[in-house]
Amino acid sequence: MHNFELQHIIDTHLQVTRYRDYAPNGLQVQGRPEINKIVTGVTACQLLLDKAVELNADAILVHHGYFWKNEPETITGIKYHRMKTLLSHDINLYSYHLPLDGHPVLGNNVLLGQMFDITVDARDDITDLLFKGTLANPLTAIEFKQLLEQKLHNGLHSVLFCGDNAPAVIKRVAWCSGGGQDYIETAAQQGFDAFFTGEVSERTIHIAREYGINFYACGHHATERYGIKTLGEWLSTNHGLETIFIDIDNPA
Known part of the structure; x- marks a missing residue:
């Protein structure tokens, strides 16, 4: 070719x-x-x-x-x-x-949803990179952390987690692969129990605590x-x- x-x-x-x-x-x-x-x-x-x-x-x-x-x-x-x-x-x-983050079949985010058995909500547009959905089986915040570590790192690396003031059980999840940490505020305002992405900034932890949303930084490469x-x-x-x-x- x-x-x-x-x-x-x-x-x-x-x-x-x-x-x-x-x-x-x-x-x-x-x-x-x-x-x-x-x-x-x-x-x-x-x-x-x-x-x-x-x-x-x-x-x-x-x-x-x-x-x-x-x-x-x-x-x-x-x-x-x-x-x-x-x-x-x-x-x-x-x-x-970004086209490979947002694609509805081959994209990083839709594949992450499949990996964690999350039913993805309908999206307004292919360029929307904040994915949202529902876990097939609700998990505790710690169980979800362990699942992320096992699926993304084969248990070899830990996932940074902040669950201060957040729901103990997770059902509704939002996520964005890579450096998507600044989507956390939108996810929190829309009432999601948890948000996961690749990276974390200093401000991210304060936002997670003050909104009361479980936050997971899983690694840019891993996601x-x-x-x-x-x-x-x-x-x-x-x-x-x-x-x-x-x-x-x-x-x-």
Whole structure:
């Protein structure tokens, strides 16, 4: 498959034009024209790039790519080494950020809902990244923490939890993958028992305590493994491309 054809296929399926994002979605670094083998991963870090070189991949497909708003524009430091790796080995780099959080089938958030057996409420729009739903079986706040740790970290890492003044039993849950901690106030105002996301800020704990909502910070990487892996599997099933998911673990 031609590299620009692949971009068109993914752009169309993820409806990228509907999102205002913090980095360009699609083909970020052009490589060889013909693509057969793709390495997928969460972040285009040097370790993932090196793995793609070892596997002689034609392309790398990630959730976190390059050229973020407000980052330095110069190609120096680790950015230089990453670019050199891609360009010297003629590897294409594709990145899809918010479209892969919000997609109703392949997205990080809908997959998290399925993982935790949450019935997702109807959404007003595909670009709405605060997901809301109901647990199939209510859990205590501590039981839900343990479930998050087991499903997302295989029990190897703990989840940051604040349950001060919050309901002891959780039924209604809101969530947003990655750095979605600032959705907590909306979730609390709408009466949810709990809110989980990837990251935490200092202010988040005060908001959780004062609103009385259970809050869980599960790790940015841990909440965003699933969309990019599933997108790769979709490309393999529907377009005959070889895709290999490589998880470069990151506890943050």
